[in-house]
Amino acid sequence: MLTFRRQSCRRRQGGSLRSPDQLRARRRLRITGVKRENFLRSRPDVGYNRPMLQTARPKKKTQSKAPAHEKYLEAFRWMLLTRMFEEKLASMYRGGRITGGVYVGKGQEAVSVACGIFLQKGDIFAPLIRDQAGRSAFGEPLVDVARTYLGSRTGPMRGRDGNIHRGSPRDGQLAMISHLGAMVSVVVGSLMAKRGRGEKNFIGLTTIGEGGMQTGASHEGMNIAAVEHVPLVVVATNNHYAYSTPNEREFACASLVDRARGYGFEGYELDGTDLAQCLDVIGTAVKRARAGRPPQLVVASILRLAGHGEHDDFSYVTDDIRKEPFAIDCLQRTEAFIKEHELTDAATLQRWRKEAAEEVENAFSAAQKEPVPTGEEEDWCAISTRDLVDEIE
Numbered sequence: 203m204l205t206f207r208r209q210s211c212r213r214r215q216g217g218s219l220r221s222p223d224q225l226r227a228r229r230r231l232r233i234t235g236v237k238r239e240n241f242l243r244s245r246p247d248v249g250y251n252r253p254m255l256q257t258a259r260p261k262k263k264t265q266s267k268a269p270a271h272e273k274y275l276e277a278f279r280w281m282l283l284t285r286m287f288e289e290k291l292a293s294m295y296r297g298g299r300i301t302g303g304v305y306v307g308k309g310q311e312a313v314s315v316a317c318g319i320f321l322q323k324g325d326i327f328a329p330l331i332r333d334q335a336g337r338s339a340f341g342e343p344l345v346d347v348a349r350t351y352l353g354s355r356t357g358p359m360r361g362r363d364g365n366i367h368r369g370s371p372r373d374g375q376l377a378m379i380s381h382l383g384a385m386v387s388v389v390v391g392s393l394m395a396k397r398g399r400g401e402k403n404f405i406g407l408t409t410i411g412e413g414g415m416q417t418g419a420s421h422e423g424m425n426i427a428a429v430e431h432v433p434l435v436v437v438a439t440n441n442h443y444a445y446s447t448p449n450e451r452e453f454a455c456a457s458l459v460d461r462a463r464g465y466g467f468e469g470y471e472l473d474g475t476d477l478a479q480c481l482d483v484i485g486t487a488v489k490r491a492r493a494g495r496p497p498q499l500v501v502a503s504i505l506r507l508a509g510h511g512e513h514d515d516f517s518y519v520t521d522d523i524r525k526e527p528f529a530i531d532c533l534q535r536t537e538a539f540i541k542e543h544e545l546t547d548a549a550t551l552q553r554w555r556k557e558a559a560e561e562v563e564n565a566f567s568a569a570q571k572e573p574v575p576t577g578e579e580e581d582w583c584a585i586s587t588r589d590l591v592d593e594i595e
Contacts, residue, residue: 204465219230266485268544271481273319277339278477278536280319281311283558284335285533287344290562295512300351302364307332309475309507310439312532315339316480317407317437320488321374324401326392328376332364332439332506336409340375346563348569361575382414386423387434393432398500405433405491413444415461416452427497428466434497435487439474441506444527446518459501467499474502475530477539505529 257375288306295304309313310332318336321327327505338344349357350368358368359377369377376392379385389406396404408426414420415438427434438458442449455461462469471488480502487498505528509516523529540546 209555210529225384232247246425270539270543271478271482271485273485274477274536275540275545277312277315277319277481278540279554279558280315280335280339281477281533281536282554283344283561284311284314284338284560286555287562287565288334290566292508292512294351294566295572300364301353304351304512305331305366306508306512307334307506309504309529309532310441311335312477312480312536313437313439313474313484313502313504314409316477316484317409319481320485321405321407324374324396326374326376326389326396326404326406328378330378330382330385330409330411330414332411333409337375341373342370342375344565345568348565349572352566352569352572353574354569354572355575358392358570360580362580381417381419383410383417383420383423386404386410386420387426390423390427390430390432390434394430394432397432403492405435405488407435407437408489409437409439410440411444412440412442412449412458413447413452415458416444424461424465424467424497424499431496433491433494435484435491435500436497437484437487437500437502439502439504441504442523443506443510443519444511445514457501462499465497465499467497468495468500469499471501471503474504474526475528475532475535477532477536503528504532507531 282402283309288308291300291304292306294300312335314329314333314335315338316336317333318327318339321340327336329336330339334347337347346358346368348354350359350363351365353361353364355361358370367377367380369375371377376385376388379388385408389408393404393406410420424436427436431450440449440458444452456463457471459469459471461467468487468490470483472483474480487500491498505519505523505526507529537551541548
């Protein structure tokens, strides 16, 4: 049976709210609920049917040390690829070569990659703006990302929408809605539709920030998910600022995982800077959802290490927050773990960096050579079925 911590969304005696420091002190990084277990199985084909990255096997002499998750090295490579790709994006944005916003997931890659790496063909994935690592692990081709940002006519959005509003519903990846919280209900509806068609062995996973969790749409979606008992995993990343609004101005409970019990979810907390925890806990949540358990809520604690977007200078983050354990760079921590436990050698790490850099350059090089839309030649139908539009007319 799951055990949950006592609800703590309450005032102290005398009616005064707890101070921000008291709230922060109570948000210790811990995992509650089920016993943790590794999700040990081979990776099946995923949405885009992209083969997984080849990774080096741990050396036999290190097996007696703390063993890494079987997907640890693969996940690191997706994280590395994402960081290098988004650094290139930010550079191009500052150089005036990208129109619209650029939103990066620096510091969130460990959580994100764990969201995509366990999904399989037939699952539904609804990522948000900082989930490139998860998108890549799920199978999204990097060249399609570059095409979207550069407005290529051959991209998934055909040059009609930029940056993060992209997807491939036929492959299980939904295009995000800007109104945060809305994707929870969309995924729930998609899961109910799959159930109605008689499909089996599928789950849905969506991500949300702690700010988005305060929206009415988020509450409604999670409530109906539990009522309908759909196989849903919601991964909430508490990056301690909703744009520039700190936690104490967003919610009063000690931790967002406290809400799991009220919704009828199973809930967990984890350290979002620790890739091992992310793989272990999110992998277990995916496994339990697929096995028919109630919907799963995972709350990860991190600090996004960049502004809300590249237009944001991040100056509102205090020095004290930057010194917190959750402010560690997850990519650096993961690489340090690999070196400490000798999961691979320095030459292999260097080779992976070179390969990632080449893949990034190739993606942008290909996208830059492709045509952009020509307004008068495009079919700007707002509905996917042209006949339906004709009938309306």
